[in-house]
Structure formats: structure tokens, C-alpha cells
Amino acid sequence: MEPGFWHEKWQQQQIGFHQQNINPFLIKFWSQLALAADTQVFVPLCGKSLDMCFLAEQGHQVIGCELNELAVQQFFSDNQLPVQQSKLGEHGLYQTEQISLYQGDIFTLPIETTKDVHAFYDRAALIAWPETMRAKYAKQLAKLLPQGSVGLLVTLDYPLQALSGPPFAVSPTWVEQHLSDDFEIQLLESQDVLADNPRFVNKAVPWLNEAAYLLKRK
Ligand SMILES: C[S@@+](CC[C@H](N)C(=O)[O-])C[C@H]1O[C@@H](n2cnc3c(N)ncnc32)[C@H](O)[C@@H]1O
Numbered sequence: 001m002e003p004g005f006w007h008e009k010w011q012q013q014q015i016g017f018h019q020q021n022i023n024p025f026l027i028k029f030w031s032q033l034a035l036a037a038d039t040q041v042f043v044p045l046c047g048k049s050l051d052m053c054f055l056a057e058q059g060h061q062v063i064g065c066e067l068n069e070l071a072v073q074q075f076f077s078d079n080q081l082p083v084q085q086s087k088l089g090e091h092g093l094y095q096t097e098q099i100s101l102y103q104g105d106i107f108t109l110p111i112e113t114t115k116d117v118h119a120f121y122d123r124a125a126l127i128a129w130p131e132t133m134r135a136k137y138a139k140q141l142a143k144l145l146p147q148g149s150v151g152l153l154v155t156l157d158y159p160l161q162a163l164s165g166p167p168f169a170v171s172p173t174w175v176e177q178h179l180s181d182d183f184e185i186q187l188l189e190s191q192d193v194l195a196d197n198p199r200f201v202n203k204a205v206p207w208l209n210e211a212a213y214l215l216k217r218k
Contacts, residue, residue: 001130001166003067003105010068016199017124017167018047022054025154025212026121029188030058032214033150035119042117042149044106044141045125048075055121056098063117064101065109072103088113107140114144120151120215127156127167134168135178142182142217149217154210157190162205175213184216 009015035041037059043052046064048071055062066072072094076083081096091104102109122141129137145151155170163169172187179185190211194200200208 001128001133006067010070015047017128019050021050023051023123023154025189025210026051026054026123026152029152029212029214030054032188033119033152035060035150039119040114040117042114042120042144042151044120044122044144045128046075046101047071047124048078049123050079051121051123052099053079060098060119062099063114064099065106066101066103067105069103072101075101106137106144109144111144115146117144117146118149120145120149122151123154124167126153127165127170130165130168134170134174138178138182145217147217151215151217152188153213153215155213156193157209157211158200158205158207163200163203172211179215182218184218186214188212188214 038061040061040063041055043049043055043062043064046052046066052062052064052075069092072092076094076096081099084095086093088102089110090108091102094101094103102113120141126134126137153175155175156167157171158169160169175185190209192207193210194205194208197208
């Protein structure tokens with residue numbers, strides 16, 4: 001989507017994607033990555049996700065990237081975290097003890113910012129892109145991740161014609177076709193979450209699968 005789309009969503013606080021609770025797949029599967037506590041974890045398109053608090057609670061250093069300034073500010077104010085603000089080139093940098101958020105476009109995020117990352121967490125980032133941009137985003141993610149990095153990818157899939165995203169449907173076939181050049185891929189779980197998503201129920205979407213994948217950067 002164009003940046004203006006997301007800026008407007010944040011300005012109007014139309015942020016239905018934001019979860020009030022930690023993502024259940026994150027809680028269930030994160031330990032499978034078997035990471036040292038002080039591992040740096042990259043969270044692309046992080047919004048103001050509480051999942052970053054979960055990652056920090058595991059002892060990790062969290063590095064997020066988020067386009068919208070209000071989202072970044074709200075992350076720190078909602079969670080009552082003191083924040084130091086600076087700049088790195090065109091990106092704003094907002095830091096608290098274990099969490100550093102780069103505010104700006106992921107496509108221009110300098111590669112140095114993620115050079116010490118060993119893990120990543122993508123929830124509602126891959127599925128935020130329409131088909132035309134999704135492969136480009138996947139390549140940028142791969143470019144930012146050092147070889148051997150492991151991560152959890154959480155996607156949604158539904159019949160394509162049922163809804164126009166975001167979130168966009170991402171099938172296991174798409175994941176295999178577009179990510180397997182850069183990542184080893186293991187599907188951990190896929191479950192129907194239609195009943196928990198009234199927006200999809202109201203639009204008569206027949207099924208909605210949430211899937212968790214374990215990825216390893218080749
Ligand atoms: C669907 S939301 C998901 C947010 C978060 N991952 C979560 O689970 O709540 C997608 C986020 O990506 C941000 N975004 C969109 N395009 C971006 C870009 N080019 N660079 C960085 N962030 C971007 C949007 O502002 C929005 O907050």
C-alpha cells in the first residue's frame with residue numbers, strides 16, 4: 001500500500017490490525033527458536049504491537065521499523081516507557097532500554113541497523129502488502145536479515161475473491177514460491193480463526209486461516 005494509506009489509518013486510529021493481547025502463536029512457538037536471551041530481534045512494520053513487549057520480556061533487544069510517527073509515539077506512551085529520540089539519516093530513532101524503533105520506510109532502512117540481528121518476527125507485515133508489492137517486501141526483509149537468522153512469520157489466508165485487503169491473503173503456496181529462495185520454511189500450525197474475526201464474518205468470508213511458519217535465512 002502507499003504510505004498515505006497507512007498515515008491516514010493511524011491519523012484516524014482505524015487500526016483494527018492492532019491486537020490488545022500478545023499473539024497466541026508468538027507465545028506458543030517463540031521458545032522453539034531457542035534463542036539466547038540477549039538476541040537482537042527485528043520486527044518489520046511493527047506498528048505499536050504489544051508483541052514487542054513480549055519479546056523484550058524474554059530478554060531480547062527489539063529493533064522495529066514503522067512508517068508512521070504517531071504509531072511509534074503511541075507505542076511508548078501506551079506502555080508508559082521513557083523514550084529518547086534521535087535521527088539516523090531520514091529515519092527517526094526512538095529508544096528505550098531494550099527497544100529501538102526506526103520510524104520511516106523499511107525500503108530505505110540502512111542495512112547496518114540490522115547487522116547484529118539473529119531473529120525476526122513478522123506478524124501482519126507480509127500480509128499488509130498487495131500481491132504487486134509483497135515479493136519486493138520479502139526481498140527487502142531477506143536483505144536486512146543476516147544469514148542464519150531465524151524467525152516466526154504469522155500469515156492470514158482466505159479465499160482471494162472474498163475481501164479486498166489489507167490484510168491480504170497469503171497462501172502456503174505463495175510462501176513456498178516466493179520465500180524459499182532466501183529462507184528454509186517450516187509450517188508450524190494453521191488454524192481457522194474466522195469466529196474470532198467479526199470483520200470477516202460480517203463480509204461472509206467462508207474461511208480464514210492463521211498460520212505460523214518458522215523461517216531460517218539461508
Ligand atoms: C497491518 S499493520 C501491522 C502492524 C504490526 N505488525 C501489528 O501486528 O500490529 C502494518 C504496519 O506497517 C506500517 N508500514 C506500512 N508501510 C511501511 C513501510 N514502507 N515501512 C515501514 N512500515 C510500514 C504501517 O504504518 C502499519 O503500522
